[in-house]
Amino acid sequence: xxxxxxxxxxxxxxxxxxxxxxxxxxxxxxxxxxxxxxxxxxxxxxxxxxxxxxxxxxxxxxxxxxxxxxxxxxxxxxxxxxxxxxxxxxxxxxxxxxxxxxxxxxxxxxxxxxxxxxxxxxxxxxxxxxxxxxxxxxxxxxxxxxxxxxxxxxxxxxxxxxxxxxxxxxxxxxxxxxxxxxxxxxxxxxxxxxxxxxxxxxxxxxxxxxxxxxxxxxxxxxxxxxxxxxxxxxxxxxxxxxxxxxxxxx
Amino acid sequence: xxxxxxxxxxxxxxxxxxxxxxxxxxxxxxxxxxxxxxxxxxxxxxxxxxxxxxxxxxxxxxxxxxxxxxxxxxxxxxxxxxxxxxxxxxxxxxxxxxxxxxxxxxxxxxxxxxxxxxxxxxxxxxxxxxxxxxxxxxxxxxxxxxxxxxxxxxxxxxxxxxxxxxxxxxxxxxxxxxxxxxxxxxxxxxxxxxxxxxxxxxxxxxxxxxxxxxxxxxxxxxxxxxxxxxxxxxxxxxxxxxxxxxxxxx
DNA sequence: CGTTAGTTTGACGGCACTCAAAAGTTGTGG
DNA sequence: CCACAACTTTTGAGTGCCGTCAAACTAACG
Numbered sequence: 001x002x003x004x005x006x007x008x009x010x011x012x013x014x015x016x017x018x019x020x021x022x023x024x025x026x027x028x029x030x031x032x033x034x035x036x037x038x039x040x041x042x043x044x045x046x047x048x049x050x051x052x053x054x055x056x057x058x059x060x061x062x063x064x065x066x067x068x069x070x071x072x073x074x075x076x077x078x079x080x081x082x083x084x085x086x087x088x089x090x091x092x093x094x095x096x097x098x099x100x101x102x103x104x105x106x107x108x109x110x111x112x113x114x115x116x117x118x119x120x121x122x123x124x125x126x127x128x129x130x131x132x133x134x135x136x137x138x139x140x141x142x143x144x145x146x147x148x149x150x151x152x153x154x155x156x157x158x159x160x161x162x163x164x165x166x167x168x169x170x171x172x173x174x175x176x177x178x179x180x181x182x183x184x185x186x187x188x189x190x191x192x193x194x195x196x197x198x199x200x201x202x203x204x205x206x207x208x209x210x211x212x213x214x215x216x217x218x219x220x221x222x223x224x225x226x227x228x229x230x231x232x233x234x235x236x237x238x239x240x241x242x243x244x245x246x247x248x249x250x
Numbered sequence: 251x252x253x254x255x256x257x258x259x260x261x262x263x264x265x266x267x268x269x270x271x272x273x274x275x276x277x278x279x280x281x282x283x284x285x286x287x288x289x290x291x292x293x294x295x296x297x298x299x300x301x302x303x304x305x306x307x308x309x310x311x312x313x314x315x316x317x318x319x320x321x322x323x324x325x326x327x328x329x330x331x332x333x334x335x336x337x338x339x340x341x342x343x344x345x346x347x348x349x350x351x352x353x354x355x356x357x358x359x360x361x362x363x364x365x366x367x368x369x370x371x372x373x374x375x376x377x378x379x380x381x382x383x384x385x386x387x388x389x390x391x392x393x394x395x396x397x398x399x400x401x402x403x404x405x406x407x408x409x410x411x412x413x414x415x416x417x418x419x420x421x422x423x424x425x426x427x428x429x430x431x432x433x434x435x436x437x438x439x440x441x442x443x444x445x446x447x448x449x450x451x452x453x454x455x456x457x458x459x460x461x462x463x464x465x466x467x468x469x470x471x472x473x474x475x476x477x478x479x480x481x482x483x484x485x486x487x488x489x490x491x492x493x494x495x496x497x498x499x500x
Numbered sequence: 501c502g503t504t505a506g507t508t509t510g511a512c513g514g515c516a517c518t519c520a521a522a523a524g525t526t527g528t529g530g
Numbered sequence: 531c532c533a534c535a536a537c538t539t540t541t542g543a544g545t546g547c548c549g550t551c552a553a554a555c556t557a558a559c560g
Contacts, residue, residue, distance in 0.1 A: 078407070081489050086407055100400060103393035108400045128389075138388050139378075143353035145395060150350060150358045156406075157328070157336055161516070192539065202517055207540055223525085239331050411548070441506065452549055457508055473557080 043126035048072070048118035056097065056111040056119075063101035065123045069093050072117025073189035076100070076109040077197070087198035089152060090114070090190060092175045099145050115189040155199075159240065164199045165209045166238035169219070173228065184228040188221075212243060293376035298322070298368030306347060306361040306369075313351035315373045316391075319343050322367025323439035326350070326359040327447070337448035339402060340364070340440060342425045349395050365439040405449075409490065414449045415459045416488035419469070423478065434478040438471075462493060 131138040158164030324341040381388035408414030
């Protein structure tokens with residue numbers, strides 16, 4: 001985290017850019033030498049904010065780059081033959097998009113901006129070349145893939161809609177926490193419809209679950225803004241407890 | 251236990267072992283030099299067959315090795331707080347187990363033998379060291395992770411139980427095809443209960459779906475042995491068509 | 501042959517889907 | 531600033547798929 005600020009010698013402009021970047025050392029190995037960091041920065045292109053609706057890539061596009069999200073929100077999704085949208089994942093600040101195309105160098109998903117997003121584009125050719133020269137880099141990419149992989153599994157473990165939504169809220173909260181001053185309070189960057197397609201429910205079901213959670217004063221939602229009022233109780237629900245059988249906060 | 255003799259005199263034997271291995275070049279880069287191949291083999295330990303029920307590792311175990319499946323079947327799963335089993339994936343010959351622990355070097359899942367399995371154990375330390383020396387190796391590991399990742403997504407796209415099962419049968423068929431002489435005919439190495447936990451249905455639902463598919467003469471099942479009789483029709487169902495609305499084979 | 505584990509089949513109930521309509525929100529142009 | 535359109539969210543009523551419970555049946559193993 002603080003590594004980017006610890007030294008101002010070397011490559012000031014680049015370090016500065018990364019110090020401000022919301023990735024804050026997550027994307028790149030903290031152990032990188034100054035020279036290495038410079039080389040990484042030299043190939044990264046900062047762009048955005050891109051407006052909602054923009055596609056970063058689509059299914060079958062060749063794998064040209066990884067995208068690091070600095071701000072906003074990206075969703076990756078597929079369409080089945082009936083035209084139903086299956087949301088594979090949401091990508092929030094500090095996360096990478098594009099892994100899906102590592103093999104066989106062609107994207108399996110579509111990636112679309114949900115909320116105006118700033119990105120770093122990391123050209124595949126360059127990163128492949130660099131990772132051969134910088135040992136820690138490929139390990140880091142592997143780690144990031146592994147992290148996303150594990151996180152996704154967690155979200156699918158719920159049995160009913162209420163549990164799934166509770167898990168989802170905690171997951172997004174944890175991922176957005178660094179963006180906000182307050183804990184357990186954040187803006188949901190995606191619509192109910194997207195959440196529904198992600199959790200494999202209908203938008204109506206998501207709405208009903210949220211209504212019930214609000215009525216029980218476990219959460220409060222105004223527009224996109226979410227507050228988790230009763231962390232303990234939502235935690236129980238996320239672990240499979242029945243909403244009706246949990247008692248109000250002490 | 252297979253021999254782990256690491257003497258260089260046995261290099262041809264190693265090549266031979268890999269030639270016979272059901273992985274058939276999938277696990278290791280085809281472009282490896284002879285010397286590289288030798289070094290890879292020198293660190294791989296062939297074991298098995300391990301009996302059903304054996305655990306390769308459990309949640310929170312440190313990441314010590316990757317396991318390449320040569321024969322049999324492994325399932326990776328977690329248990330939630332209520333004790334329900336969530337099957338994350340099945341691992342068939344030619345596939346690797348253990349990726350889940352790349353970061354943070356600790357397993358997120360349990361891995362258990364479902365059907366007596368022969369394995370190659372690839373110690374993590376060695377593979378990490380080697381992958382720094384052999385450029386293609388880490389890329390290959392990345393590719394294998396990516397492949398498994400993409401495959402898993404596919405299986406979750408079904409909307410109802412019938413579609414899910416159809417997709418699952420095609421998936422397993424494709425993965426086991428090399429093991430059998432005949433196309434569209436194979437042995438299911440896992441129980442209905444495991445399939446149910448994987449697809450997030452109850453065992454009874456799996457049974458009912460299979461019954462209906464047999465009654466419609468789309469598949470035939472005797473014990474573990476599965477035949478896909480009407481590939482086209484099962485294909486339609488896998489794409490979301492309604493079983494009742496598909497007509498029998500021409 | 502008896503025990504155990506897995507599978508099949510039925511009855512019933514509940515959660516979530518569909519359809520539908522109303523209410524709220526956002527963005528645009530007058 | 532307001533009016534209107536397009537979209538999202540909410541809420542309700544009815545239906546259906548799948549889960550649960552239960553019992554009968556079938557291999558598999560000692």
